[in-house]
Amino acid sequence: MSVIAVIGGTGPQGTGLAYRFARGGHEVVLGSRSQERAVVAATELGERVGSATVRGAANDHAAKGADLVLLAVPYDGHDALVAELAPQLAGKVVISCVNPIGFDKRGPFGLDLGPTSAAEDAQRLLPDSTVVGAFHHLSAVSLNGDADLLDHEDVLVCGDDAEAKAAVIELAATVTGRPGVDAGALRLARQLEPLTAVLISINKRYKVRSGISVAGFDHSVSLPASGPVGTTVPAAG
Numbered sequence: 071m072s073v074i075a076v077i078g079g080t081g082p083q084g085t086g087l088a089y090r091f092a093r094g095g096h097e098v099v100l101g102s103r104s105q106e107r108a109v110v111a112a113t114e115l116g117e118r119v120g121s122a123t124v125r126g127a128a129n130d131h132a133a134k135g136a137d138l139v140l141l142a143v144p145y146d147g148h149d150a151l152v153a154e155l156a157p158q159l160a161g162k163v164v165i166s167c168v169n170p171i172g173f174d175k176r177g178p179f180g181l182d183l184g185p186t187s188a189a190e191d192a193q194r195l196l197p198d199s200t201v202v203g204a205f206h207h208l209s210a211v212s213l214n215g216d217a218d219l220l221d222h223e224d225v226l227v228c229g230d231d232a233e234a235k236a237a238v239i240e241l242a243a244t245v246t247g248r249p250g251v252d253a254g255a256l257r258l259a260r261q262l263e264p265l266t267a268v269l270i271s272i273n274k275r276y277k278v279r280s281g282i283s284v285a286g287f288d289h290s291v292s293l294p295a296s297g298p299v300g301t302t303v304p305a306a307g
């Protein structure tokens with residue numbers, strides 16, 4: 071079991087994922103720019119989970135004591151906060167669920183970041199950490215809801231380090247009951263992050279809470295032992 075810090079853990083997404091991680095047996099530290107807000111949020115979550123394995127701390131303290139760190143802050147202000155936390159995040163696996171999304175009269179849309187993504191920006195700002203993208207498409211409402219597991223959804227995981235990605239693929243099972251899906255290299259966060267705008271648009275149109283489930287995929291098949299990312303030769307046909 072790991073100690074997982076959630077940076078921005080007072081928001082709905084951070085709290086919702088923390089709830090799932092804590093139920094999965096992990097020790098969780100909710101981070102905030104204010105220690106006081108973090109402690110309040112952690113007390114509430116601890117009561118809900120019925121366990122003493124939830125704590126609150128200022129973001130830097132939360133990051134420092136953790137094995138795994140989730141970034142759950144808005145894209146606005148993301149770069150400044152991530153750069154500030156670089157020393158505490160060094161040597162750690164950092165998960166980004168950050169979606170750079172805008173809204174205008176026509177609805178939600180993925181921000182045009184050029185040839186990058188929030189997850190890749192985090193990796194650039196954290197050269198001594200290993201960034202993995204995941205949990206972009208799970209709604210905070212579902213995460214904070216009463217369902218035991220979000221077992222109708224898949225967690226798509228992208229990253230350039232096979233070991234870090236495997237840890238996050240396994241962690242996804244605390245949310246959905248099944249391992250996450252290896253979606254490929256970290257640069258695919260450029261496609262995964264804005265895809266959330268499509269889900270939000272569907273939600274508004276149909277008054278639902280849509281998610282991602284990968285068709286034509288057998289979750290019981292485990293991944294072959296992987297070499298460095300990018301060395302696999304695609305099968306012909």
Ligand SMILES: NC(=O)c1ccc[n+]([C@@H]2O[C@H](COP(=O)([O-])OP(=O)(O)OC[C@H]3O[C@@H](n4cnc5c(N)ncnc54)[C@H](OP(=O)(O)O)[C@@H]3O)[C@@H](O)[C@H]2O)c1
Nearest residue numbers: 078080081082083102103142143144147168169206209210
């Ligand atoms: N909400 C969803 O359904 C959902 C679904 C998938 C992915 N996501 C992604 O998850 C992330 C968090 O979503 P959310 O809805 O929980 O966001 P949020 O409520 O807007 O923000 C989360 C927390 O981040 C901190 N924060 C806010 N502005 C900040 C800034 N400028 N700099 C540093 N910290 C700041 C705040 O905590 P303190 O004030 O306590 O520091 C806040 O409680 C976003 O990137 C979002 O795209 C959200």
